[in-house]
Amino acid sequence: MIPLTLSEIANATGGKLIGADITISAISTDSRALAAEQVFLALKGPNFDGHKFVSQVAELGGLAVIVDHQVETRLPQVVVADTRIALGKIGAYVKAQTAPKTVGITGSSGKTTVKEMVAAILSRLGNVLATSGNFNNDIGVPLTLLRLGHEHDFAVIEMGANHIGEIAYTTNLVKPDVAIINNIAAAHLEGFGDLCGVARAKGEIFEGIPEGGVAVYNQDSKWADKWKWRLTDKKVRRFSCKESADEKGDNEIIKAEQAADCYSANVTLDDNGCANFKLHTHIGSTYIELTIPGKHNVCNAVAAAAIAIECGASLDDIKLGLAEMSPVKGRLNLYQLDDNCKLIDDTYNANVESIKAATELLASYPGYRVLILGDMAELGSDARSYHQEVGEHAKTQGIDTLLTLGVLSQSTADAFGDNGQHFSSKEQLLTSLKQQLANEERAISILVKGSRSAHMEHVVNEIINWRKPRAAEEHS
Numbered sequence: 001m002i003p004l005t006l007s008e009i010a011n012a013t014g015g016k017l018i019g020a021d022i023t024i025s026a027i028s029t030d031s032r033a034l035a036a037e038q039v040f041l042a043l044k045g046p047n048f049d050g051h052k053f054v055s056q057v058a059e060l061g062g063l064a065v066i067v068d069h070q071v072e073t074r075l076p077q078v079v080v081a082d083t084r085i086a087l088g089k090i091g092a093y094v095k096a097q098t099a100p101k102t103v104g105i106t107g108s109s110g111k112t113t114v115k116e117m118v119a120a121i122l123s124r125l126g127n128v129l130a131t132s133g134n135f136n137n138d139i140g141v142p143l144t145l146l147r148l149g150h151e152h153d154f155a156v157i158e159m160g161a162n163h164i165g166e167i168a169y170t171t172n173l174v175k176p177d178v179a180i181i182n183n184i185a186a187a188h189l190e191g192f193g194d195l196c197g198v199a200r201a202k203g204e205i206f207e208g209i210p211e212g213g214v215a216v217y218n219q220d221s222k223w224a225d226k227w228k229w230r231l232t233d234k235k236v237r238r239f240s241c242k243e244s245a246d247e248k249g250d251n252e253i254i255k256a257e258q259a260a261d262c263y264s265a266n267v268t269l270d271d272n273g274c275a276n277f278k279l280h281t282h283i284g285s286t287y288i289e290l291t292i293p294g295k296h297n298v299c300n301a302v303a304a305a306a307i308a309i310e311c312g313a314s315l316d317d318i319k320l321g322l323a324e325m326s327p328v329k330g331r332l333n334l335y336q337l338d339d340n341c342k343l344i345d346d347t348y349n350a351n352v353e354s355i356k357a358a359t360e361l362l363a364s365y366p367g368y369r370v371l372i373l374g375d376m377a378e379l380g381s382d383a384r385s386y387h388q389e390v391g392e393h394a395k396t397q398g399i400d401t402l403l404t405l406g407v408l409s410q411s412t413a414d415a416f417g418d419n420g421q422h423f424s425s426k427e428q429l430l431t432s433l434k435q436q437l438a439n440e441e442r443a444i445s446i447l448v449k450g451s452r453s454a455h456m457e458h459v460v461n462e463i464i465n466w467r468k469p470r471a472a473e474e475h476s
Contacts, residue, residue: 001025001146002094006064010078012093013086015066019076024063027090027146029139036061043083043139044068050083084138091142092173098148100129100155101311104174106167106205107182108198109354110300111136113292114182115158116328117304121313121321126153134452136160141170154311162378164201171208178310179205180216182303184223185353194380196226203227209234214310218303219260237261237282239306241299262306264298272334273361279305279318286315288322293332293344295364296357330457332361337467341437344447347456350376355390358449363397367443370433371399372459374450375406384411391415401436405429406454430462 003025010017026038031053034040040057042050042065054071064076068083080086095102103122105115112134119130129152131144136158144157157174161167171179181202184195203226206215215231217224219238240260267277273293279286279302288305290297305318313321327333330348337343342365346358355373362369371394379386391412394402402416405423413420423429437444446463450456 001027002097002149004090004094006076006078008093009066009090013066013078013080013089015078015080015086017076017078018070019064022063022076027066027087029087029143031056034060034062037063039064039066041066041083041087042068043087087139087142088169088173091145092175094148095145095155095174098150098152100148100152102155102157102174102176102178103307103311104157104159104171104176104179104205104208105182105307106159106161106180106202108185108202109351109357110182110296110303111158111160112328112348113297113300113331114180114303114307115156117301117322117325118307118311119154119156120325121304121308121318122154122156122311124317124321125312127151128154128156130156131158134160137162138166138169142173145173159205161201164197165204167201168204168207171205175208175210176205176213177210178214178216178307179209180303180307181205181218181221181227182300183218183353184221185351195223199223199226203230206230206234216303216306216310218299237306237310239263239302241302262302262309264302267295267298269295269364273364275301277301279315281305281309281315283309284315286319288319290322291325292327293334294357294361296354296360297332332358335464337464340442341444341446341467343460343463343467344445345457345460346447346449347374347454347460348452350374350449350451350454351379352376352386352390355449356393358447359390359394359397359399362445362447363399365443365445367445368401368437368440369399370401370403370436370444370446372403372405372429372433372446372448372456373409373412374404374454374456374459375408377451377453379408383408387411388415391420403429403433405456405459406450409450426459426462429459430466433463434466 003023005021005023006017007021024039027041028034028038029041029043040062054065057065058075066078070079105111119128122128135144159167159170184199215234216237219240238260240263261282263280264277275290275298277288277298279288333345335343387408388411392415395416402420404413410422413422448456448460
C-alpha cells in the first residue's frame, strides 16, 4: 500500500479526523491478524462488529482506527458513515493514485484460472498485482486494491458476486481498462434467482469501464443479449471456444462481421490431459501448450489471450506466459501418487459446468476412473436437480465409480445408478475407496471436487497420506 495521511483518508471517505494527522502504509480489517503500525478498520456485519476490538488496537501497536462512530481510544481515529463503504473508497483512491493498467475478470467459473493466466502473461511486460485467493467480493476487492503500489504496472482483479449489484459496486471501485465475462453457468442461484439473473449480474462489470476501455466476452454464450446493451459506447472484443472455430485454413482469419477476435482450433490432449491448440487472434496466430490439465482450460486460455492483447501483449508473450504459469491450488492439481495411481485435486470450488468439465477430464484418462464429489452450494430451489444432472453426466462419460459426500449429493449418486455410492462421513467414504482399490490392477485415476463449503480438500489429504506410504513400501 502507498503511504497515506489520515487526512487523505478522511477526505477520500467523507469522514472526520479526530487526533493527529499521521502517515500510514497498511490497513487491516482483521483484529486477529493486526500487526504493529497498521490501521484497524472496524467492519460491521449481521453477526460481528469490529468496533468491539478497537480497545485492543493500541496494545497491539496499531497506529489509528477507522470507525463508524467516535470511540474511546488514545489513537487517532477517522470517523466515517459506513466502514465497509469507506474501505471501498480508500481502495479506489489508492488505485487512482497508482494508476496501473487494470483488468477486471468475472464469470461463473474459471475466473481464478483466467486471472492467473493473465497475470502470467502480463508478468512478461511488467510488475503485476493480482487478486490473492478468493478475495473477490465487496470486501476482498478493496483489500486487493489497497495492496497496489507505484511499482505496479498492471492490476488483475477477480470479481465475484452472490447477489445483484455486488459487481456493479466493485467495478465502480476498480474501473477496469479491460473487463471480461468469462462465462455464465449455474452458480450462486440463491442470490440471483436463475441463470438470467446471473447473466444480468455479471453484465454489471461493463458499467464501470472508463472511456477508451475494452469489453471482452464469450460470443458462444447464449446470454450475451443480457449485456450487449451496455456496450454501445464501448470497444468490444469477442472470443470463442467452439472446436470448429470457423477454421478456413492455417493462415486465414475469418472476416465475417460476427467472427470472434480470438478463438481456438486443432485441440489435442497429452497423456496428462493438458491441451495443445492453435490460437487465432486479430494480431496473428500461434501454437499454445498448456501446463494445466483439462480441455475446458483451452477456453480460459483464449479468454486470457484476448485480455492480454488489449494490454499490449504479443503472441510470444501469450505463448511463453501460458507455458510458464504456475498451477492454482485446488484447481486440477495433478498428483502422481505412485506408478499406478493418479489423483486430481479440484476442490477449490464447484458448480454444474465446472464439475462436468472435470468429469470429462477424468474420463480422458485410461484405466479405472473414480469421481468423488461433495455438495455444490448456493444453487437455490433447483439444487437437487442440478446435483442429479452432474450424476447423469458422469454416467454418460463412462466413469467407473462415483462416491459422494454431503446431503444434496445423494441425488448425484442416485442419478449415477450402479456403482454410485453416497456417504454421510469422510471416514466411511475413504474406507469404501480403499476396499474398492485394494485389488485393482489397472491404472487408477481419482478426481475430487466440491464447493468450498464441502471441504473436500480433507479427502484429498487423506488419499495422499494413504497412497504415499504405500508407494514408499512398494519401492523399498
